[in-house]
Amino acid sequence: MDYKFSHVGIPTTDDKNWDGFYEPLRIHYTEFDKDEYNIEWVMFEKDSTMHPLVQNLPHTAYYVDDMEAALEGKNIIVETFSPGEGVRVAFIEHNGAPIEFMEIKQ
Known part of the structure; x- marks a missing residue:
């Protein structure tokens, strides 16, 4: 799996x-870009x-090409959702920290 840093x-x-x-x-959010x-x-x-880990700890976000492959075998704390057209997001827990x-897809 190739993870590209986002924010x-x-x-x-x-x-x-x-x-x-x-x-x-x-x-509420600011646009990281x-x-x-x-x-x-x-x-x-x-x-x-939103899951308490995401509400209370900073998270690192990565672009992935295939959401299902990225989530396979991971501890999913926020199931995949679409905050905008062509965008899918999910959160996992990794060593006690949230990862997005x-x-x-454009």
Whole structure:
């Protein structure tokens, strides 16, 4: 499996200049591709159903070509979902830390 670095996501309770809000999981976010260091800031509403590891620890995200292959045999903590057209995301737990996989199909 080839993993290509995408970004680091950092949870915060500080108000930022949010780029968007993902309603299904109740997450405010900044766009990591606008940041010179590829940092995504995320803030979770109190009623967010996102896994506690993702809400409380920074995560590293990687682009993958095949989501199913990337997830095979892994400890999945957030099942695959689509936050936008052509994008699929899932989270695994690796040695106590959340890791995000992103599959982009254009």
